[in-house]
Each structure stands twice: as structure tokens, then as C-alpha cells.
Amino acid sequence: MSYNKGWRYIAFLSGFVGLxxxxxxxxxxxxxxxxxxxxxxxxxxxKNIRQEDIQPGNMKVWSDPFGRKKPDSE
Known part of the structure; x- marks a missing residue:
């Protein structure tokens, strides 16, 4: 079995990576x-799925788990 040497080896690796x-x-x-x-x-x-109907444990669809408050706009 002969090993690829020089440009043939580089061409083989480039072809493999390209593929x-x-x-x-x-x-x-x-x-x-x-x-x-x-x-x-x-x-x-x-489109025909209401997320509120399939949400487990009567949980809200989305709530922030860290309870961040919205900044007051002044």
C-alpha cells in the first residue's frame, strides 16, 4: 500500500474537507x-393549536422566572 505524498495528499485532504x-x-x-x-x-x-390549552399544570404561557420589573418610562 502506498501513501499519498506531497500535492496528492493535500489534494485528497482538500477534497475530503470540501465534500x-x-x-x-x-x-x-x-x-x-x-x-x-x-x-x-x-x-x-x-396554526390550529392554542398553547393555553396544552400548557401543563394551568401555568401561564410565559412568565419571567426571575420576576424582572419593567423600567418606568419617565
Whole structure:
């Protein structure tokens, strides 16, 4: 078995890293850059769900757990 040496080794590594990048771009990088498509899909999927009805323990949908107060506007 011969080992790649010199420019062939660099070409092999570059090709492997490039293939890995091309494969991972639509799965991991693209959704992080532009999430608007996923927000639209989520909005469509949840349009008939009222969160108040499925919230466990009769809890409010959102409350600040640290009890921050809003600053007074003067």
C-alpha cells in the first residue's frame, strides 16, 4: 500500500474537507444563517393549536422566572 505524498495528499485532504463542507451546508449551516423558512413551516404547522390549552399544570404561557420589573418610562 502506498501513501499519498506531497500535492496528492493535500489534494485528497482538500477534497475530503470540501465534500464534508458541501454535505453539511444544507443540514447545519444554512438553517443557522436564515431561519425564516423554518419559522414559516412551524407557524403553518401550529396554526390550529392554542398553547393555553396544552400548557401543563394551568401555568401561564410565559412568565419571567426571575420576576424582572419593567423600567418606568419617565
Amino acid at each position: 464534508l463542507g458541501v454535505t453539511l451546508y444544507p443540514i447545519a449551516i444554512s438553517p443557522m444563517i436564515d431561519a425564516s423558512e423554518y419559522k414559516k413551516i412551524q407557524k403553518e404547522a401550529r
